[in-house]
Amino acid sequence: MTTPPDDQRRPLDAASSEPLHPRAREVLLAALDAGWADPRRLHHEGRRARLLLENAREAVAEQVGARPDEVTFTSSGTDAVHRGLLGLHAGRSRVGRTVVVSAVEHSSVLHAARWTGAPVAEVPVTPTGEVLPSAVARTLADAAEPVAVVAVQSANHEVGTLHDVATINEVAGDVPLFVDACASTGRVPLPSGWSAAAASAHKWGGPAGVGILLVRKGARWRAPFPADDRADERAVGFENVPAVLAAAAALQAVAADADAVARRQHALVDRIRREVAQLPDVEVVGEAERRLPHLVTFSALYLDGEALVTELDRLGFGVASGSACTSSTLTPSHVLAAMGALTHGNVRLALQHGTTEGDVDAFLAALPGVLSSLRGRIGL
Structure with missing residues (x-):
């Protein structure tokens, strides 16, 4: 699979690891x-x-x-x-x-x-x-x-x-x-x-x-x-x-600078939550206000989490899916199951300290096409 070069990628998986400060x-x-x-x-x-x-x-x-x-x-x-x-x-x-x-x-x-x-x-x-x-x-x-x-x-x-x-x-x-x-x-x-x-x-x-x-x-x-x-x-x-x-x-x-970063990231995640929730058959999960400032998870009906991660990665977005430390085994998220949420087709974004508004713009612009393309492949 061909992906953009490192200097053109937009990693959005800080919940796994941040780059060395x-x-x-x-x-x-x-x-x-x-x-x-x-x-x-x-x-x-x-x-x-x-x-x-x-x-x-x-x-x-x-x-x-x-x-x-x-x-x-x-x-x-x-x-x-x-x-x-x-x-x-x-x-x-x-x-x-x-x-x-x-x-x-x-x-x-x-x-x-x-x-x-x-x-x-x-x-x-x-x-x-x-x-x-x-x-x-x-x-x-x-x-x-x-x-x-x-x-x-x-x-x-x-x-x-x-x-x-x-x-x-x-x-x-x-x-x-x-x-x-x-x-x-x-x-x-x-x-x-x-x-x-x-x-x-x-x-x-x-x-x-x-x-x-x-x-x-x-x-x-x-x-x-x-x-x-x-x-x-x-x-x-x-x-x-x-x-x-x-x-x-x-x-x-x-x-x-934690307070300033938190305010900026909270606003960016608010925007992600709001715009993603407007897409067809997509559910944003988790607490809207009392939450970590940088993290958001959503689930897309009818789709597979691995396919979403792979397609987004091909476009240069590094995101996660499934249980945070078991995604490599394709294990459904026990967290989402305990919440009564969809356990398939989920994507987790975690903004890095260096994530910009432009990175968020690019992700939100790309996501509808990814969802539409993947659903089209399975006849939906």
Whole structure:
């Protein structure tokens, strides 16, 4: 399949990954020379690497509203999710076993919950994908066994709907709350109420392979995997200090203009939602206002998501379809199914920090022709 050259393409899949932020690139290159040593060693090079690591920890803590000693760097967002959720579950093993998750959690959360072998109770969502505190309260009350942990994302990774995490924490009472904040960190502030949380650097323009695990001071968290002889009990192995420092620099950079970017992207997505909804047999899904500023998903009746992605890619638009991390297996979206929305023919756009109004103009101009052409091929 022939596609436009890179300089003519319009990538619209920031929910998967942002390009490396210029500030991250600058810091990464400098840190490759200064931060290569093992930060646990006592020699000069090790102490220098340790200083860089602690600087990164402090920078991230400041941006997410945590203490530096609550921040751990992991090998990925998925690793942070697993350690956060499973660590809280292990820490509550004497109290309860049941894991409560919302029906629209990321697959990494759902896999971790099932991996425990404990009962898993799902919280239903509204047609816009919102996890209501009242629904969490009912699920907790109906649980057949004592609950160890509740998992609710800060914002949905496929449709962008924001959740009232602070109120959900209130109804959860003494049950700890794990928050997957991978989709929202760097876009909107981390909500309060978490006992543990996770984020992923490549989603805000940091290097891939850096996850952030937050564990609140005083939370009952216990290492769910074999221990390592490191200073941070929540981490294993040798941190990639240059990548960690670059991730922190990128987070600082995007946070500095997050409000302005959010306003601009919210307006662009409002326009996309409005114009796409006017097309025949197309349904825009998710919350219209209480949502991530950069993300929108819609479904086209009678069409296949893979065909839509392929045709749009041929025209230079990089978009996603299906469940956010399972589209390569053509698995229908469990998020859309939980919302009662169409699970086929869906397209997810996630604007990058550099996406322009011209990019949106071009996409909206191309989409009607793509829909018409694909429907024509199947005789509609």
